[in-house]
Amino acid sequence: MSWDVIEGNWSQFKGHVKHQWDVLTDDHLDSIAGKRDHLIGKIQENYGIGQQEAEGQVRDWEDRNQDVFAETAAAIRKLPKHLHGSTQ
Numbered sequence: 001m002s003w004d005v006i007e008g009n010w011s012q013f014k015g016h017v018k019h020q021w022d023v024l025t026d027d028h029l030d031s032i033a034g035k036r037d038h039l040i041g042k043i044q045e046n047y048g049i050g051q052q053e054a055e056g057q058v059r060d061w062e063d064r065n066q067d068v069f070a071e072t073a074a075a076i077r078k079l080p081k082h083l084h085g086s087t088q
Contacts, residue, residue, distance in 0.1 A: 010032075039058060
């Protein structure tokens with residue numbers, strides 16, 4: 001799953017992120033706006049961990065959620081292009 005697709009359809013992924021990192025608030029999620037580097041930064045800031053640890057957590061989350069990414073991408077592809085932010 002491309003982070004371009006996640007970024008373009010962030011509202012559909014925010015719940016999954018919130019479930020994984022429950023300290024992140026809705027305001028945090030809004031400011032992240034689907035940007036992977038922003039997510040890593042907010043995890044670092046709010047959990048008091050280093051960049052490598054935060055990067056590892058995001059990578060693990062990505063690996064564990066490939067099915068969610070695939071299902072969401074498939075649903076997005078079925079929508080008319082004007083209804084989503086996908087670049088595909």
